[in-house]
Amino acid sequence: MFDPIDHYLRKPDIPPGCTFAESDWRILAGFWHPVAFADDVGDAPVACTLLDVELVLFRTSRGVSAALDLCPHRGTRLSAGRIEDDVLVCPMHGFRFRHDGACVAIPSSGNPDARIPPRLRLGTVLTEERYGIVWACLSGEPSWPLPDWPGIGDPQLTKVRVPVDTWRAAASRHVENFNDVAHFPYVHAASFGNPDPAPIADYTVDETDYGLTFALPYLEGGDRFPDGRNAESREVTYTYQLTFPFSTIIVIAPDGSDYVQYFADAASPVSARETRVFQVMTDTYGPDRTEAIREALQINDEDKPLVEGQRPERLPLDLREEIHVPADRMSVAYRRALARKFGLGAPMAA
């Protein structure tokens, strides 16, 4: 009598209307992706979408759990429910679900000892909390480690989060932009970019066990660093570390100073065309990071409309599709890795 409908969404799988090609979806489902700031998953369940799959996040004494946002009884959205006595309560008939997805009570049954069918359980998804971010892996078997971020992982440094923003662009488009240095004089002249477009120094991209890295010297216009120099411009070294597929940290070190800033960015692929951006910052300076957040918001606002307008919407992983110049070494290495190392790049679903 209690057998649930054998629904296509009993466990995470390609959802109806998926915007990714099936092969790309299956590859991306094997990675960890950010789905929420941990602080935002509190007393109430939270809805989010990852790779076109609608999820509910809920916190119990065992940490944050994630599951398909779908009650196995009658398909109601569990994110509209509530947390009570350490379980997730469905808003429709009050079935109660434990942190691991097992149903532990059916209020309408009247008999508290009635057997609950084992199939009456949530389609749970693997989660991990790190850097104040909840990460989820839909396949249940992560194919790649979480990013190992310097600075952000240092308990001595005060971390701040930039408010989550949604970009109407593919995650890989966002990541490529975050790792592009040749756009600074044009896109960021009003913030940190040097309006004189000097040639980009030769740099090399190295492949590591987590992804790609490169370092680049740059002359910033103005002085945004709180180390008391107040110079008209600053020589800075940016070191980028990209963890496949969509997480990057930039270590920003002004030359001749002990000051270091860390700017981490993790893009969550909501769909093939929509991305939620999670950013965490810290530095060696001190607790007041209000100004850094304002700068990050301005920098994002400068990038976002241009990235949202890029066509095709998918990142062209076949290098023959676009023209590349020497400053694009990182972008070329990134596209090549996504295609050759992981097999991504199938045409986007219509």
Ligand code: FES
């Ligand atoms: S739909 Fe009936 S308990 Fe959830």
Ligand SMILES: [Fe+2]
């Ligand atoms: Fe930018």
